[in-house]
Amino acid sequence: MKIIIAILSFSLFLCACEKDNYDPPTAQLSGKLVYQGEPINVEFNQVPYNLFQFGFGKTGPVSNTSFTQEGTYSVLLFNGTYKLIIPAGQGPFLWKKTPGGAPDSITVTMNGSQQLDLEVTPYYMIRTPQITAAGNNVNATFKLEKVITDANAKNIEHVNIYLNKTAFVSGNSSYNLVSTRRLGADIVDPNNVALSVVVPTIIPAQNYIFARIGLKIAGVEDMIFSPVVKLTL
Amino acid sequence: MRKILSVTILSAALLGSGGCKKESEFLNVLPTSILTNDQAFxxxxxxxxxxxxxxxxxxxxxxxxxxxxxxxxxxxxxxxGGAPGPVQRTDWGYGDWGTWDYGYIRHLNLFIERCTAAKALSEDNKKRFLAEARFLRANYYFEMVKRMGGVPLILESLQYDFKGDPTYLQNPRATEAAMYDFVIAEAEAIKMDLPADVNQKSRASRGAALAMLTRAALYAGSIAKYGVNTPQVSLPGGEVGIPAAQANAYYTKALAAAQELIGGTAGAYALYKKKPDLAENFASIFYDKGSNPESIFIEDFKLKSGKVHAFTIANQPRFGAEEEEGGRTNPSLNLVHSFERLDNSFAPLPIADGGGNPIYYTNQPDLFAGRDARLAGTVLLPGTAFKGRTVDIWAGYLLGDGSIISGDQRGQFKTLPGTATAVQVVGYDGPINGMEFTAQSGFYIRKYLDPAAGSGSRGTSSEVPFIRYRFAEVLLNAAEAAFELGQTGVAAGYMNQVRERAGLIVPLVAGNITLARIMHERRAELCFEGHVLYDNKRWRKAHTIWDGQPMSQADLLANIGTAATRNTQPWALWSYKLHKPGDPNHGKWLYRILKSPLVTGANRFRFGNYYSNINNDILANNPKIVRQPNQD
Incomplete structure (x- = not known):
């Protein structure tokens, strides 16, 4: 008798599970930030994007996360219609705006997974970055191209080369061991910028290091970066 | 028999008189544990x-x-103990410093409504109570606007009608300017209803209302003026940011209110000058409870009442402490060396000569001689005393060959080369990296430490008050407002009053007054009193002084006392005793600058930190509330 009751209650429990739960979202929306096909690299966890959904009586984004340092994003969603936005003032780039000046949204219709690259206009691009290790130094040469030259144009505050022992490299002091800075005013020829930094002692020792170049635009909080490179010392 | 009969009749009568109430009366009994509004008021x-x-x-x-x-x-x-979070993280969270206590606002509004309706209170009592509640409400809205910018300005208790539609209870955010206007207008309106009594400190007084007014107007003025430095920190509806055109009007109000208070109409407030030793005098402002003319509005504490605090327990020098703890707040070298020299100049502490050779001192405190007295009043320097006991802060022996002998336990004993007996090689107060309660920056805090016996023990604790508004700040508010209005001579006059008390007797003249001077003066006078964040926010300077870049020693020593000083990482200054028998400097002290290996983060104040996050629950419940800028 007891066993029967136990089996009965257990099977009731199983039934309840099936009836009460929804399937998790399976449609993946992913992509990256691009300018004319070239990826835009930013700082890890600092440039956010929001997804909004209609019709549930709540305001506020349903997804509120940020881009990776390579400028990629991915999010699992239910099928349906969403609006994607990069909030005002975020990112080292201009996002398209409504005539009123507010950031405009992209309508995303999810019906299965899809790839969606986000076209933005950066203030500057770091072109042809060459980062090499030579002896105890890491040397970088690159070009700076001013992309926005109209009334929205901004000056370069500084460019840095950052080194870190992990693949996360940025201006955040947790993500770089050492850096060398060149102020915007000290850049003579934007088509030929060279920076050099001495590799610090890494504890525990490792024979490789990660590097990338970051550019800070005056009056814009987020920096734009070159892709991370791994250098063998 | 007759007896029994009479008892029966009597009891029946009693029962009857008790039991035969009407049903409506029977069920309508007033509770004995709850007061009605009429009773309460x-x-x-x-x-x-x-x-x-x-x-x-x-x-x-x-x-x-x-x-x-x-x-x-x-x-x-x-x-x-554990990881010292503030020096290991880089970013402050967007939600940090936020406050959204509309329960408190509601209780204040209810108090005001019920007190207004009270019949049994005398007019005088009622007037004062109402003014006090309005002061508290204005003060909390002031606290909110400093942290959140404009918020819904709710001035009456809101009541839900249970009809299923709460939209009429949803209010949009007021503009930031409207918030400050409200605080200023309330202070003006209530000041005459509050007592002009210098000894009324823990309840609202006329002085408190004026002090709140001058601070609020000054904040609003500087947000209006310096908002231009951070154009992205604004919202199109004005919930964040104040138009630049309003700056002068606010500064004028700030100066007028400060001058009204300084003029003495609100009571005989004055700078505290009771003790001849200027550093001791400065420290006394914060613990002297006997007719202290400096404090205007305080949170008071009282021994044996249950309302005591543990600041002294947490921060007392660890050596000889009344409890097995203390020493938690270690002022940084960044702060210590920013205190001026007596000739009004800024300079690093002289630890080395021009050739980079260390300068030796006979006594530890000699290094700090000839500086602003507020330094020793705010910071327990190595070799100075608290509660009659000299703090034992020194990092070890420097030997003739340049090596260092130190310990990893407080007051550890080791044998020095060439000697036979073990001697103490590190102070009982440290500094030892990573060891809690030791003076890891080389300094302990003195401000707000209570010298009373028992203040450092958990069973007694401290009754030293927390000062929310004090006279010196009002003087500095007046100086800043006057400076911004172009009256630099007036500004210098107010600054000199505060500086003279600190031993800086060479007066500043009108031409010396710059915003950087005023910024420095506020830091020197008001550090560890809750001003550093709000001041740097309103000057729109927070994102430059906390820019997230690590500080090198060169950064630390450059630009002392100027607006360009960054403050992203706390540095330390450790003292060593030279052990070099035969050398004239044997047994003397030298100092070294260092950064603790535990300091791995660098403060980064992002644009989104200027106004604290309004969380998604609040936004979802009230669609009229606009989001803060530069966050997500």
Whole structure:
């Protein structure tokens, strides 16, 4: 008798599970930030994007996360219609705006997974970055191209080369061991910028290091970066 | 028999008289444990006790009730067990410093409504109680606008009608300017209803209203003026940001209110100058409770009443402490060396000569001689005393060959080369990296430490008050407002009053007054009193002084006392004793600058930190509330 009751209650429990739960979202929306096909690299966890959904009586984004340092994003969603936005003032780039000046949204219709690259206009691009290790130094040469030259144009505050022992490299002091800075005013020829930094002692020792170049635009909080490179010392 | 009969009749009569109530009356019994509004507002003592609860719920950004709130922003190293969070993280969260206590606002509004309707209170009592509640409400809205920008300005108790549609209860955010206008207007309106009494410190007084007014107007003026430095920190509806055109009007109000208070109409407030030793005098402002003319509005504490605080327990020098703890807030070298020399100049502490050779000192405190007295009043320097005991802060022996002998336990004994007996090789107060309660920056805090016996023991604790508004700040508010209005001579006059008390007797003249000077003066006078965050926010300077870049020693020593000083990482200054028998400097002290290996983060104040996050629950419940800029 007891066993029967136990089996009965257990099977009731199983039934309840099936009836009460929804399937998790399976449609993946992913992509990256691009300018004319070239990826835009930013700082890890600092440039956010929001997804909004209609019709549930709540305001506020349903997804509120940020881009990776390579400028990629991915999010699992239910099928349906969403609006994607990069909030005002975020990112080292201009996002398209409504005539009123507010950031405009992209309508995303999810019906299965899809790839969606986000076209933005950066203030500057770091072109042809060459980062090499030579002896105890890491040397970088690159070009700076001013992309926005109209009334929205901004000056370069500084460019840095950052080194870190992990693949996360940025201006955040947790993500770089050492850096060398060149102020915007000290850049003579934007088509030929060279920076050099001495590799610090890494504890525990490792024979490789990660590097990338970051550019800070005056009056814009987020920096734009070159892709991370791994250098063998 | 007759007896029994009479008893029966009597009991029946009693029962009858008790039981035969009408049904409506029977069920309508007043509770004995709850007062009705009329009862609660019938007696002044009763009303005061309700008000006391409202007083007790005020919030402060930094308070002596929690030492951690003081030990951030690069001003101090937190010498505590485990990982010292503030020096290892880089970013402050967007939600940090937020406050959204509309329960408190509602209780204040209810108090005001019920007190207004009270019949049994005398007019005088009523007027004062109402003014006090309005002061608390304005003060909390002031606290909110500093942290959140404009918020819904709710001035009456809201009541839900249970009809299923709460939209009429949803209010949009007021503009930031409207918030400050409200605080200023309330202070003006209530000031004459409050007593002009210098000894009325823990309840609102006319002085408190004026001090709140001048601070609020000054904040609004500087946000209007310096908002231009951070154009992205604004919202199109004005919920964040104040139009630049309003700056002068606010500064004018700030100066007028400060001058009204300084003029003495609100009571005989004055700078505290009771002790001949200027550093001791400065420290006394914060613990002297006997007719202290400096403090205007305080949160008071009282021994054996249950309302005591543990600031001294948390921060007392560890050596000889009354409890097995203390020493948590270690002021940084960044702060220590920013105090001026007596000729009004700024300079690093002279630890080395031009050739880079160390300068030796016979006594530890000699290094700090000839500086602003507020330094020794704010910071326990190595070799100075607290409660009659000299703090034992020194990092070890420097030997003739340049090596260092130190210990990893407080006051450890080791044998020096060439000797036979073990001697103490490190101070009982440290500094030892990573060891909690030792002076890891080389300094302990003195401000707000209570010299009374028992203040450092958990069973007694401290009754030193927390000062929310004090006279020196009013003088500095007046100086800043006057400076911004172009009256630099007037500004210099107010600055000199504050500086003279600190031993800086060479007066500043009109031409010396710059915004950087005023910024420095506020830091020197008001550090560890909860001003550093709000001041740097309103000057729109927070994102430049806390820019997230690590500080090198060269950064630390450059630009002292100027607006370009960054403050992202707390540095330390450790003293060593030279052990070199035969050398003239044998047994003397030298100092070294260092950064603790525990300091791995660098403060980064992002644009989104200027106004604290309004969380998604609030946004979802009230669609009229606009989001803060630069966050997500």
């Amino acid at each position: 019938s007696d002044p003592g009763q009303v005061l006790s309700i008000l006391a609860n409202l007083y007790n719920r005020q919030v402060d950004i930094a308070t002596i009730k929690t030492w951690e709130t003081m030990a951030d922003f690069g001003e101090a190293f937190p010498s505590t």
